[in-house]
Amino acid sequence: MLISVYVPFAVTALLTLLAPRLARGLSPRPAAWALACAALVTAVGWTGSLALLAFTGVAQIPQVAAEGHWSASALRAEDPVYLVVAAVSALVLTASVASLGVAAVRQVRLVVRARRECAALPGDTELAVLDDDTPVAFALPGSPGRIVVSQGMLRRLTDEERAALLAHERAHLRGRHHLFLALWRLAAAANPLLRPLAGTGAFVLERWADEEAATRVGDRPVVAHAVGRAALASTGAARPALAATGGEVPQRVRALLAPPPARRRMPFLVGALLLTMCCTSLANAASDSDRMVDTAERARCAELLISASTPPVGDHRHGPGFCRCPHHRGERESVAYR
Amino acid sequence: MSDPNNPENPGRRARGELESDVLATLWAADGPLTARQVMERLPGDLAYTTVLTILSRLYDKGMLVRHREGRGFAYAPVRDEASHTARRMRSLLEEGSDREAVLTRFVSELSAQDEQLLHQLLAAHEARGEGPDGKR
Known part of the structure; x- marks a missing residue:
């Protein structure tokens, strides 16, 4: 309990530092899953x-x-956690849960809205074209999801680049990438330390769709040019300011102009090791905490037996189940004696 | 009638995907296109009859208009002049930062530096004769 309960924090901090650096260069599909x-x-x-x-x-x-x-006294005697630490933890936990709740409600609302818009799109084709000169392209999840592209975007791309764009958005829909985004978003809401990881995740999904489009189209440079030209066409278009996305498009284009990323095992193994450590430490801490409460229950049992000045029946090793019997009588006294 | 999923079709694209490709081609064009013109613009070696089938299916769905041209038809997309859909989508996109969690956009915003960098990347690539224009 002393150390193991803090291991998940250490793992989180380490992943926050490492994941954004490592994941960008990896093969995007396994990286997204990782x-x-x-x-x-x-x-x-x-x-x-x-x-x-x-x-x-x-x-x-x-x-x-x-x-x-x-x-309570036995617990205090045994437990190495400072009360301040416990109090701060309680506060942070409350904030985390509240923030998660808010994020979840907003997420659900947005998904509902997106699905409604998706169903309201005219026609039943996979592609819905907006009669609008502003260049826009995105995948709208729903059942089934739709690819929404404006005429302005279609007209600015060559025949092959259009195919690349459609293949890219199709990859988002087929891979159910919005579920990944939702998971990262909720995780980052519960723990703000995970925000860089969530941001990296969004980038990795774009890379995943780029790579899948490159495979489908059979030509990496075509996808690179499609991404680059679409981005250049979109600048200046009336769009809300986006934060923290700087440099992503050039990175994608550069990755597409280079050979496909090599398969690497090491980062995944390290990640798996860290996550296993996180899980086992948490389980360990939980069982320690459980054992501690057991001990405190036994101590309480002993206190009761003494305070009620009953001659000891049996030894102190009775389980809590046995000790619960005389509680009603002993409870008030033991609290009063303290 | 040719099967869009037959092995001669290199991409083995599903029917829905072919519809999207054809629709995108027509929207990108400057004017109505005949089936042969659509076929020429689509990547991959699609059979003429496949393109024709897709065009008439889209026409039946009310997504295309057509007029006689020579022995066949020339097709154009049905415009949405009122642009209701475009307006709704724009409002969805402007829903605040939350939209990022649901909508996966093709490209994100470019900074001024990104823009410059991107021009350089693409120009350098094209200068090496590897660009899409230089290659084909």
Whole structure:
């Protein structure tokens, strides 16, 4: 408990530093999956550790201890967690859960809106063309999802680049990339440290779709030119300012003009190792915490037996189940004696 | 009638994908196109009959208009002059930062530096004779 409960924090911090650097150069499809696993595991590890730390603090409150039938003093004696740490954990946990809730509600609302718009698009073809000269192209998830492209975008691309654009958006829909985005977004809401990871994830998804388009079209430079020209055409178009996306398009174009990324194992192995550590540490901390409460329950049992000045029946090793019997009588006294 | 999924079709594109390709070609064109013109603009070696089938299917769905030209028809997309859809989509795109979590856009915003860098990248590539224009 002493160390293991903090391991998920360390893993999160390490991944926050490493993942954005490593993931960009990797083969995008496995990288996206790895980032999704990382976000899920570290978000669970983060909240789990906070919950354990907060719990050890809350469990020492006499009223809570009385309710839970364990000895607050025994818990305090055994538990190495400072009360300040526990209090901060409780605060951060509350903030995390609240932020996650808000993000989840907004996410659901937006998905509902997107699906409604998707269903309202005219026609039943995969491609919906907007009669608009502003260059715009995106994939709109739904059942089935649609590719939305403006006439302005279509007219600015060559025949082959148009095919590349469609293949790119198709890859987003087929790969259900919006689910990845939702996962990263919610993970980052629960833990702001995961924001860089979420940003990297969004970039990796674009790379995934680029690579898939390159395979479909059979020509990497064509996809590079499609991305580059679409981006150049879109600048100056009335669009809301986007933050933190600087440099992404040139990176994509450069990656497409280079040979496909080599398959590398090492970063994935390191990531898997870190995530395994995160999981086992959390499980370890949870079982430690469980054992601690057990011990405190036994201590409470002993306290009760002494305070009720009943001659000891059996030894101290009775389980909590046995000790629960005389509780009603002993409860008030033991609290009063403290 | 040719099967769009037959092995001679190199991309083995599904029917829905072919419809998108044809529709995109017609929207990008300056005027109505005949089936042969559409075929010439589509990448890959599509059979003429396949293109014809797709065109008449899109026409039946009410997405194209056509007029006689020679022995066949020339097709053009049905315009949405009122642009209701475009307006709705624009408002969806401007929904604040949340949209990023649902919509995957083809390209993100470019900074001034990105723009310059991008020009350089593409120009350097084309100068080496590897650009799409230099190659074909």
